Amino acid sequence: MRILIIEDDSDIREQVKEELKKTGFVVDTAADGKMGLHYALDYPIDVAIIDLGLPEIDGIDIIKNVRAKGLDYPILILTARSRWQSKVEGLEAGADDYVEKPFHAEELLARVRALLRRTGRWAASEMTCGPVRLNTSEQRVFLHDEEIILTAYEYKVIEHLMLHAGKVISKSELTEKMYDDDSDRDSNVIEVFIRRLRIKLDPNNSLKPIETLRGRGYRFTLPRINTA
Amino acid sequence: MNSLRARQLVSSFAIIMGSIFILGLILSMFISNRELENEHTKLKDIGFDLLGYFSFEKGNFTIDTELEEQLNKLFTDAGFSDSVENTAAYIQDTNTKIIHWHSLDPFVNLKNISYTKKDMERTLYTYPISAEPGEDIIKRLKPVNLDPDLENDRNIQHIVYSYGFQHSPYGRYQLVIAKSANTLFSGERDMVTHLILLFSASALLVLLAQLATSYWVIAPIKDFEEEIKRLESGDQESIVNPYPDELNPIKGTINALVQYEVGQKRRYRDALDDLAHSLKTPLSAIQGYIDQEGNNPDRSPSIEGVSSQLERMNDIISYQLRRAVVTNHHAMITPHPLRPVLIRLRDSLLKVYHTKNFTLDIKVESDVKVRMDNDDILELFGNLLNNACRFCEKLVEVNVQPDGNFLIVNIDDDGMGFPDNNPSKLLKRGIRADSQTEGQGIGLAVCTEIVEAAGGTIELLVSPQVGARVRVRLPV
Numbered sequence: 001m002r003i004l005i006i007e008d009d010s011d012i013r014e015q016v017k018e019e020l021k022k023t024g025f026v027v028d029t030a031a032d033g034k035m036g037l038h039y040a041l042d043y044p045i046d047v048a049i050i051d052l053g054l055p056e057i058d059g060i061d062i063i064k065n066v067r068a069k070g071l072d073y074p075i076l077i078l079t080a081r082s083r084w085q086s087k088v089e090g091l092e093a094g095a096d097d098y099v100e101k102p103f104h105a106e107e108l109l110a111r112v113r114a115l116l117r118r119t120g121r122w123a124a125s126e127m128t129c130g131p132v133r134l135n136t137s138e139q140r141v142f143l144h145d146e147e148i149i150l151t152a153y154e155y156k157v158i159e160h161l162m163l164h165a166g167k168v169i170s171k172s173e174l175t176e177k178m179y180d181d182d183s184d185r186d187s188n189v190i191e192v193f194i195r196r197l198r199i200k201l202d203p204n205n206s207l208k209p210i211e212t213l214r215g216r217g218y219r220f221t222l223p224r225i226n227t228a
Numbered sequence: 229m230n231s232l233r234a235r236q237l238v239s240s241f242a243i244i245m246g247s248i249f250i251l252g253l254i255l256s257m258f259i260s261n262r263e264l265e266n267e268h269t270k271l272k273d274i275g276f277d278l279l280g281y282f283s284f285e286k287g288n289f290t291i292d293t294e295l296e297e298q299l300n301k302l303f304t305d306a307g308f309s310d311s312v313e314n315t316a317a318y319i320q321d322t323n324t325k326i327i328h329w330h331s332l333d334p335f336v337n338l339k340n341i342s343y344t345k346k347d348m349e350r351t352l353y354t355y356p357i358s359a360e361p362g363e364d365i366i367k368r369l370k371p372v373n374l375d376p377d378l379e380n381d382r383n384i385q386h387i388v389y390s391y392g393f394q395h396s397p398y399g400r401y402q403l404v405i406a407k408s409a410n411t412l413f414s415g416e417r418d419m420v421t422h423l424i425l426l427f428s429a430s431a432l433l434v435l436l437a438q439l440a441t442s443y444w445v446i447a448p449i450k451d452f453e454e455e456i457k458r459l460e461s462g463d464q465e466s467i468v469n470p471y472p473d474e475l476n477p478i479k480g481t482i483n484a485l486v487q488y489e490v491g492q493k494r495r496y497r498d499a500l501d502d503l504a505h506s507l508k509t510p511l512s513a514i515q516g517y518i519d520q521e522g523n524n525p526d527r528s529p530s531i532e533g534v535s536s537q538l539e540r541m542n543d544i545i546s547y548q549l550r551r552a553v554v555t556n557h558h559a560m561i562t563p564h565p566l567r568p569v570l571i572r573l574r575d576s577l578l579k580v581y582h583t584k585n586f587t588l589d590i591k592v593e594s595d596v597k598v599r600m601d602n603d604d605i606l607e608l609f610g611n612l613l614n615n616a617c618r619f620c621e622k623l624v625e626v627n628v629q630p631d632g633n634f635l636i637v638n639i640d641d642d643g644m645g646f647p648d649n650n651p652s653k654l655l656k657r658g659i660r661a662d663s664q665t666e667g668q669g670i671g672l673a674v675c676t677e678i679v680e681a682a683g684g685t686i687e688l689l690v691s692p693q694v695g696a697r698v699r700v701r702l703p704v
Contacts, residue, residue, distance in 0.1 A: 009509045015516030053505040080508035081501045082546050083553065084573070084610025085603055091576040098580070102512035102542055105519045118582060 001116060001160065002026045002177050004048040006036030006062065007078060008055055012101075016049065019105045020112070024139060024152055026179060033057025040066050044176045047115050049108070051078045052090060060093045067094035074115035078103075113137060116163060127162050130222030132201060132209060134162050148200050153178060157193045158201075161210065161220040170217035194218060232449060233442045240438045241431075248427040252420070259419055263412050264387065268366040271389035271405045274306045275364075278317060279391075279403060282329070287398040288337050289319055289329045299334060307407065315407040322358050322392065322400045359392030359402045366390075368409055385409045448472050452479070459486070460562050461597070497553050497603070504549050511542055547670045551677045554604060563597035563704060566637070569605045570613075570626055577617050586620050588613070591627040598635055598702040600682045608678045611671035612639045612698050619643035623693060631701060634684065639698045640691035655686060675700075 003025045007013040010031065017027045028043060030036035033056040040048055040062055048066070052059035063075055077090040077098040087098050096118070097111055113136050117127070127134045133142040139155055141148050150158065156178045161169060171190050178190075194210055201209050211219045281299055282289045291299060307313035308331055318330040328339050330352055353371035369388045386406045394400045448471050458464045459482075466483045518535050521527050570590045578588060598605065609626075616624040620641035629636045646654065655676045675698075679686045684702040691697035 009513060011513035012509065012516060015513070015520065018520075053502075053509075080505040080512070082504065082550060083497075083501070083603070084606050085497075086501065088572055088576045088606065088610065091579050092572070096579055096582070101508040102515035102538065105516065114583060 001046045001156065001163075002028065002044060003112065004028045004030070004036070004039050004043065004045045004050075006030045006033070006040070006048065006054060006059070007051045008032060008053070009051075012051075012078075015105070016108065019109060023109060024156060025112075026177060033059070033062055037062050037065055041069055041071070044173060045071075045073050046119070046177065047073060047112055048075045049078055049112070050075055050095070052081060052086060053079075060090055063090065063093040063095050074119055076108075076111055076115060110137075119163070127165075128225035129162055129165050129220060130207065130209070130225070132162070132222055134159060143201055150197075150200065153189075154193050154197055154200075157190070158197055161218060165220040165222070165224055168213055168217050168219050173217070233439075233446050236442050236446075237435065237438060241435060244431045244434055248431060252423050252427065255423060256416065256420060260412070260416055263415055264366060264368070267387050267407075267412065268364075268389065271366065271387070271407070272364060272391070274302070275317075275389060275391045275403050275405055277302055277306075278405070279393075282319075284395055284398075287395070288339060290337060291329075291335055293335055296335070303331065303334075313407050313411065315405065316353065317403065317405040318352070318354070319401055319403050320354065322402050324399070325354075327352065327354065328401070353386075353406065355386070355388045355390075355404060355406060357388055357390045357402075357404060359390040361392045361394040361400055364389065364391045368412075369406075371406075385413075387412060448475060456482070465490075493601075493603075500549050500553055504545070507545050507549075508542070511538060511545075514538055543670055547673060550607070550670070550674045553607075554674075554678050554681045563599045564602045564605060565594060566596050566598055566605065566609075566628070566635075567592045567594045569602070570609060573606070573610055573613050577613055580614075581617050584617070586617070586622050586624065588617065589623070589625045591625060592637075593628075596628055596635065597704060598637075598682075599704055600678075600702060604678050604682065608675050608700070609639075611675050612700075615671060616641040616643075616696065616698075619696065621695075625691075630704075633704060634701045635704050637700050637702065638691075639700075640693060640695065641697075642691065642693035642695040645690055645694065645696045646688045654688060 001024075003020055005013055005016050005020075005027060007016065007029070008031055013029050013031065017029055020027050028039050028045070030039050033054040035056075036050065036054065037057055039045070040050075050059045050062055054062070059077065059079075063077075066073075066075065074097070075095045077087070077095045078101060079086055079090065079098055080101040081087075082100055090098060096115055099108055099111055117136065127136065131144045133145070134140075135142075136159065139159075141150055141155065141158060157174060160174060160177050174190050194212075198210055201207065207222065209220060209222050211221045213219060281291045281295055281302075283292065303309055303315075307315045308317070316331050319328045320326065321328065326339060328337065330338055332352065352373075354373055355369045356372050357365060357367060357369060359365050366387065366389050368385055370384055371386065387409050388404060388406045390402045390404045392400065392402045451469060452467070452471055452475055455464070455467045455469060459467060466486055467479045471479055515535075515538060518531055518538065521531050522535075567590065570592055574588045574590055600608075613624065613626070616639050620643045623640075623642045625638075625640045627638050627640070629638075654672050676686055679700050679702065682702055684700060686701075687699045689697040689699055
């Protein structure tokens, strides 16, 4: 999952970045509106956290630009303005939720997770597809209620696939969601992760949870159980 | 008299009627004098004709009886026998006041006859007039020896002509000819009647013309008034239509005032937003550091204290900044429609509470307005609806009912409701309904500030769904 943070205060920016990275997200940051808009429009973002009071370009203008380009990933507003006028303007511009400053890291994280579930139309923090159950807040995966031990990268892959269960996810998209901008990228690694996941999720080769579509990518095939 | 048109009509009517009265008076005096002058000429001619009949010998005036026929003709021509004109003449010694001759007994020398006072009153009127020799006078007079019962009768007034002459050494005399002023009065009355008719018709025409022109003159003022009403009702933001030169300065002043008010409010709110950003961003960073430290097993116990103080600071800043932007009721506030604000908030809140399966029902017609600043309406109902959405199970409903010059707005939910023990405490600053939910206490306290500044009231009740009902009573 790739998250963009546009926040001019370096302390808050770094704190949020660290918190999200610890949870396993890939994080891009921008310190002003201009750079933020560039990331927001040109990077494959899953969720954007945007401060409203930004230098160069205002947060609301960034949101309007993103929506005008047809990008529909969830946007969370960070605002110090507690008046409803600001919140409503932000939500009307295209944001999906807001968090008022000062905030607790857990609260922000919970909102981000809720927004991510919303994109994949998952209403709860637990996603269940067939016998596979994934808890996003605890980052744990169960098969027939028995926990499967996954590495951080394996978890990222299965989470993204289950979040978009039924949809085709390209190899490059998975790579971008998993790695930081400056990380070395090796698309063959994705194939390794997929193979390992298939073994862990389907040891008897009876479920076939991950389908490969040649030249297009992968699809999580198990039916959603608790879709919103 | 508050209508300009009524003022114009009344003042025009007063001016026209005053002018007509003065003009009528002047005309009446002029015509009356002219009539009197005509009578003067007539009576002077009669006087000279009459004096030609007299012989004067040793202090006695006599007329030869042979001249009776000519004299009677003269009397007839001059109206001496006419019952309306009632003309009479006499010769009087101006010193002794003795009457020497009178037209009632033209061939009798009256000098030596003694009349009774009753005779004098009934027949022989004399007048308070005295002409010097060679002088002639014309006046309107009442007889001196008038019957007291007739004193106030206007018709008793006579036109009296007197010509003075002298017969030395016998004395000075005057020939007095008097006739009834009735004909003069009836002429004046006719003239006054005609004048009244003429002037009334003119006045009516002028007033009708005034009424017609007043619509044309007052029309821009009426339009101006309509625009002011629309401005006041919030349907438009400034006066835009073109107006006559006399109204343009007022238009400019009102527009400038409105713009100033709006601009001032916007600058003030922008400044407070900047201040909020400047204060809360460092608080947020501190909160982040506390959160990081909170995960450390060897953290200092004082971290909890710092966190609690930080929360307190945030509450104070939030509360003070939010109440600072509340518009007080002395400001120029126009009524604003409630429904568009509620719809905006509903759409925003349904986004925020996307995962919660509930209905937010706005039962407010589009013509319902409240006399509050638009930002304050948004802030008030933003807080109240947010609380309702947060605590409801399946339903939030907003309904209204008129209450005289106020509007009652109920925000109902089917949640757990307010605590039984003194819920009004929640409306005061710093008391929270749910200590685990940030900001509610501040929100309700700010709502109280907004409602009270607008001149309304706020109550916490129980909804028909046995949840919370916040009832606000707002001016319209």
